[in-house]
Amino acid sequence: MNMRDTQDVVRWRTDFPILESHVHERPLVYLDNAATTQKPYDVIEAEARYYRHDNANVHRGVHTLSQRATEDYEAARGKVQRFINAASPSEIIFLRGTTEAINLVAQSYGRSRLREGDEIVISAMEHHSNIVPWQMLCQQTGVRLKVIPINDAGEIQLDAYQRLLGPRTRLVAVSHVSNALGTVNPVQTMIELAHEIDVPVLLDGAQAIAHVPVDVQALDCDFYAFSGHKIYGPMGIGVLYGKTELLNTMPPYQGGGDMIRSVTFEHTEYNVLPFKFEAGTPNVAGAVGLGAALDYVGNIGMETIMAHEQNVLEHATSLVSSIPGIRLIGTAREKTGILSFVMHEAHAHDVGTILDRQGIAIRSGHHCAMPIMDRYGVPATARASFALYNTRFEAELLAAGLEKVIELFNG
Numbered sequence: 001m002n003m004r005d006t007q008d009v010v011r012w013r014t015d016f017p018i019l020e021s022h023v024h025e026r027p028l029v030y031l032d033n034a035a036t037t038q039k040p041y042d043v044i045e046a047e048a049r050y051y052r053h054d055n056a057n058v059h060r061g062v063h064t065l066s067q068r069a070t071e072d073y074e075a076a077r078g079k080v081q082r083f084i085n086a087a088s089p090s091e092i093i094f095l096r097g098t099t100e101a102i103n104l105v106a107q108s109y110g111r112s113r114l115r116e117g118d119e120i121v122i123s124a125m126e127h128h129s130n131i132v133p134w135q136m137l138c139q140q141t142g143v144r145l146k147v148i149p150i151n152d153a154g155e156i157q158l159d160a161y162q163r164l165l166g167p168r169t170r171l172v173a174v175s176h177v178s179n180a181l182g183t184v185n186p187v188q189t190m191i192e193l194a195h196e197i198d199v200p201v202l203l204d205g206a207q208a209i210a211h212v213p214v215d216v217q218a219l220d221c222d223f224y225a226f227s228g229h230k231i232y233g234p235m236g237i238g239v240l241y242g243k244t245e246l247l248n249t250m251p252p253y254q255g256g257g258d259m260i261r262s263v264t265f266e267h268t269e270y271n272v273l274p275f276k277f278e279a280g281t282p283n284v285a286g287a288v289g290l291g292a293a294l295d296y297v298g299n300i301g302m303e304t305i306m307a308h309e310q311n312v313l314e315h316a317t318s319l320v321s322s323i324p325g326i327r328l329i330g331t332a333r334e335k336t337g338i339l340s341f342v343m344h345e346a347h348a349h350d351v352g353t354i355l356d357r358q359g360i361a362i363r364s365g366h367h368c369a370m371p372i373m374d375r376y377g378v379p380a381t382a383r384a385s386f387a388l389y390n391t392r393f394e395a396e397l398l399a400a401g402l403e404k405v406i407e408l409f410n411g
């Protein structure tokens with residue numbers, strides 16, 4: 001540990017068993033948190049406890065285990081509601097993740113409400129999950145996509161955004177935080193501007209949820225999507241938040257069990273919220289694990305996590321940006337712990353491979369955001385992304401690893 005790493009982070013690290021592992025005989029330095037986060041014992045144990053003691057199908061049986069499973073599942077929904085301050089638990093829909101949540105809105109809301117010539121506004125820094133579902137809707141309906149440009153620092157141009165909002169705009173869909181650049185977008189202002197002309201706003205919160213406080217009522221967003229696995233929870237569980245009045249007017253996304261109240265061959269009556277959008281047996285263990293993850297994060301406190309991650313980001317930024325031949329991609333004033341860069345000497349993939357030999361896990365590639373790579377004229381970047389368990393010492397190991405990359409390529 002570095003002298004200036006706090007006792008807090010030393011303690012938090014012991015909550016994550018995988019952080020004790022070694023890669024290529026070096027202690028693991030896990031800096032790929034924007035792709036997925038590691039899981040604390042609390043989450044691993046909560047899932048295991050559920051399968052050991054409570055497992056049964058939900059909302060169906062009168063037997064004790066089924067009731068316990070239903071209680072666990074609905075308790076998890078309540079934890080999500082409180083974590084993002086939704087007005088009601090029925091506004092919380094459990095899905096597989098952010099991608100499925102955005103597809104649900106595109107197909108259910110988009111297909112039932114939008115017509116040829118209508119416009120959807122997204123930004124130049126979106127993840128493919130917040131581009132492709134809208135493109136599919138465009139092909140199906142003749143709706144058009146409008147793209148908000150960004151400046152060289154990786155910030156949304158609010159004046160350009162305002163010009164894109166018009167009489168044909170029907171929806172704004174933007175990331176709360178960019179996974180490729182780390183930019184925290186001015187979503188509060190963007191939502192206010194959209195609401196002035198009665199346009200609803202969907203926020204892709206996949207990259208925000210673990211790094212900034214989220215209050216959907218204060219934001220007044222209409223939809224908010226996030227994935228459990230990016231906030232120390234399990235894979236295969238995620239959330240769509242939607243305002244009741246919007247969700248109530250939307251048709252179901254998929255048909256099957258749990259989303260119906262009664263079925264005859266002539267007619268099906270749909271269930272109430274949130275079950276209307278939860279067709280089929282849900283990922284109950286995943287929901288329980290997500291609930292445990294939110295408890296874990298809540299106990300530390302979002303403000304504490306933010307302050308810690310900013311501290312590590314600042315240290316890493318100053319170390320990495322002073323290495324000759326490195327260009328940072330994404331230098332917005334408001335950022336979370338994401339450091340994207342290209343190296344003069346080496347391709348991003350070589351950087352990733354050489355760092356891996358030193359036990360350091362970063363991501364190299366287009367980060368599922370190819371349009372933003374084009375915007376910067378690079379095919380790929382190397383990206384280090386930080387979570388609550390990363391240290392200033394690890395930032396120093398990253399910088400030392402990058403110096404080694406330069407030595408290898410110059411020697």
Ligand SMILES: *Cc1c(COP(=O)(O)O)cnc(C)c1O
Binds near residue numbers: 099179207227230
């Ligand atoms: C990870 C991510 C997604 C996709 O999340 P999935 O869990 O793969 O569905 C979407 N948007 C952003 C900004 C992301 O970081």
